[in-house]
Amino acid sequence: MNTDFGLNKHLKSFLYAIWIPAILVILWTIGSNTRVLNNSIFPTPQKLFGAWYEMIISGKYLTHVISSFSRVIKGFFVGSILGITLGTIIGLFSSAKKSTVALIGMLRPIPAIALIPLFILSLGIGETSKVAVIVLGSFWPILINTIAGLSTTDSKLLEVGTIFDKSKRQVLFNIIFPSAAPYIFTGLRLGVSSSWTCVVAAEMIAASSGIGYLISYGREMAQPATLFIGVFSMGLYGLLIELLVINLQKKAIYWIPNSK
Amino acid sequence: MSIEIRNVKKVFPIKNSTIEVLKNVDLKISDGEILSIVGGSGCGKSTLLRIISGLDNATDGEVIIDGKKVDGSSKKDIGVVFQEPRLFPWSTVEKNIEFGITDKLTKEEKKERVKYYIDLVGLTGFEKALPHQLSGGMQQRVNIARSLINEPKALLLDEPFGALDAFTKINLQNEVLKIWEQKKTTLIIVTHDIDEAIYMGNRVVVMSSKPGVVKKEIPVELPRKRNRTGTDFAYIRRKIYKEFFEETEV
Numbered sequence: 362m363n364t365d366f367g368l369n370k371h372l373k374s375f376l377y378a379i380w381i382p383a384i385l386v387i388l389w390t391i392g393s394n395t396r397v398l399n400n401s402i403f404p405t406p407q408k409l410f411g412a413w414y415e416m417i418i419s420g421k422y423l424t425h426v427i428s429s430f431s432r433v434i435k436g437f438f439v440g441s442i443l444g445i446t447l448g449t450i451i452g453l454f455s456s457a458k459k460s461t462v463a464l465i466g467m468l469r470p471i472p473a474i475a476l477i478p479l480f481i482l483s484l485g486i487g488e489t490s491k492v493a494v495i496v497l498g499s500f501w502p503i504l505i506n507t508i509a510g511l512s513t514t515d516s517k518l519l520e521v522g523t524i525f526d527k528s529k530r531q532v533l534f535n536i537i538f539p540s541a542a543p544y545i546f547t548g549l550r551l552g553v554s555s556s557w558t559c560v561v562a563a564e565m566i567a568a569s570s571g572i573g574y575l576i577s578y579g580r581e582m583a584q585p586a587t588l589f590i591g592v593f594s595m596g597l598y599g600l601l602i603e604l605l606v607i608n609l610q611k612k613a614i615y616w617i618p619n620s621k
Numbered sequence: 622m623s624i625e626i627r628n629v630k631k632v633f634p635i636k637n638s639t640i641e642v643l644k645n646v647d648l649k650i651s652d653g654e655i656l657s658i659v660g661g662s663g664c665g666k667s668t669l670l671r672i673i674s675g676l677d678n679a680t681d682g683e684v685i686i687d688g689k690k691v692d693g694s695s696k697k698d699i700g701v702v703f704q705e706p707r708l709f710p711w712s713t714v715e716k717n718i719e720f721g722i723t724d725k726l727t728k729e730e731k732k733e734r735v736k737y738y739i740d741l742v743g744l745t746g747f748e749k750a751l752p753h754q755l756s757g758g759m760q761q762r763v764n765i766a767r768s769l770i771n772e773p774k775a776l777l778l779d780e781p782f783g784a785l786d787a788f789t790k791i792n793l794q795n796e797v798l799k800i801w802e803q804k805k806t807t808l809i810i811v812t813h814d815i816d817e818a819i820y821m822g823n824r825v826v827v828m829s830s831k832p833g834v835v836k837k838e839i840p841v842e843l844p845r846k847r848n849r850t851g852t853d854f855a856y857i858r859r860k861i862y863k864e865f866f867e868e869t870e871v
């Protein structure tokens with residue numbers, strides 16, 4: 362009875378999530394097959410999925426996906442280590458905060474994507490410059506949220522540490538870091554979405570593989586199907602990554618009831 | 622541990638002005654004594670405890686512990702049961718209580734001690750629960766256990782049993798008294814419950830507000846274990862009530 366209800370609920374929320382995309386697909390199918398939609402821009406679903414299937418069979422698709430993912434993983438890894446480390450230092454020491462507040466305020470509004478040409482000039486057109494964009498893209502949200510998390514520890518809990526005479530190290534690991542964890546996780550979540558956006562942008566400008574490359578290649582070769590494979594993949598993997606991170610977050614921040 | 626409060630004054634800045642929360646508070650608590658403090662909400666009881674424990678500094682005056690003047694940084698071995706539970710939401714009941722241990726103990730010794738105090742506050746079976754899975758009164762009992770396990774020389778309790786039902790309350794009052802009898806811990810108990818103040822204290826201090834001053838000190842010279850329904854008890858209760866009614870009439 363109970364599980365029945367649970368299943369029902371899942372099905373319901375799935376239907377809620379899916380009905381608008383389903384209508385869009387139907388409209389797209391009708392529109393492209395009746396040529397209301399221009400076929401040189403909007404391929405028919407049959408054509409798109411046919412091309413997609415061929416690309417998967419030939420193994421090319423997997424190569425593109427892997428090269429995008431490996432860039433994201435590298436960049437996100439470096440970006441989050443940098444963001445968490447620097448964020449911790451800035452969040453803990455008010456002198457570090459005062460010294461960097463103006464600098465951060467100035468640099469942060471510059472989108473990582475705007476720096477792609479600069480990275481290409483300084484780091485060359487190879488992998489390094491693309492990974493660098495992702496590092497920067499993930500770095501900012503992680504940095505900012507880590508700083509916020511570490512500098513907003515509830516003073517009432519810190520006083521508990523004082524009363525029980527705990528060392529600085531114990532206070533850091535038993536009170537400050539756990540209470541910053543939800544913030545740091547929010548940073549990581551924003552960072553990973555930003556990484557994904559950045560990799561596609563970097564690949565559109567300079568790459569010979571990857572999902573971003575599929576998009577720019579499709580445009581240059583006037584192959585709308587290829588272009589849409591890239592666009593759809595971007596959305597699909599973005600969604601999957603987001604779901605994965607939300608699930609990890611739920612597990613990591615187990616003490617917040619119904620954390621999203 | 623003896624505690625002496627000399628002429629303590631506390632002023633808080635609020636916006637552009639200041640409010641005087643404590644004024645000329647003088648109190649002496651001798652080693653092993655239990656002092657109860659009663660007083661209206663906002664009269665500065667928590668503030669006074671914060672100053673004694675060194676969490677806050679007095680604007681003027683001094684706190685002398687075992688004959689030595691204290692400042693914020695010195696180690697004091699004073700425990701505090703905070704008015705709010707202040708538990709770590711990410712730690713289980715067990716871990717929250719274990720946090721109170723400051724002595725160097727082996728893992729087994731710690732475990733045993735934690736088990737003892739969990740049992741003492743009646744939370745056996747909830748060792749692995751997280752604070753948000755507990756009721757308010759249960760959270761408060763974890764708070765109390767965390768301070769008791771610390772076994773400090775002096776313990777300041779800020780309305781410790783306020784959130785508890787009558788039975789649990791009386792039970793815990795007796796447990797605290799038992800610990801006091803064994804260890805001769807100096808206790809300061811802030812409470813809104815006049816019966817509790819009389820039942821626990823060797824002396825009851827009545828504070829009045831705005832600014833907070835010690836209005837009256839009433840000794841409770843009744844033998845332990847005290848009878849809450851006795852005539853001597855009622856006599857002291859009447860005396861304290863009188864202090865409150867006078868105040869509201871002014």
Ligand SMILES: Nc1ncnc2c1ncn2[C@@H]1O[C@H](COP(=O)(O)OP(=O)(O)OP(=O)(O)O)[C@@H](O)[C@H]1O
Nearest residue numbers: 633634635642661662663664665666667668669704
């Ligand atoms: N950090 C602070 N800044 C400004 N005012 C404060 C601060 N802490 C306490 N006060 C003020 O001091 C007064 C006394 O507060 P305190 O918490 O000591 O009261 P209390 O006697 O413990 O009251 P209650 O019984 O309700 O707990 C209140 O008027 C409060 O507004």
Ligand SMILES: [Mg+2]
Nearest residue numbers: 666667704779
């Ligand atoms: Mg208070």
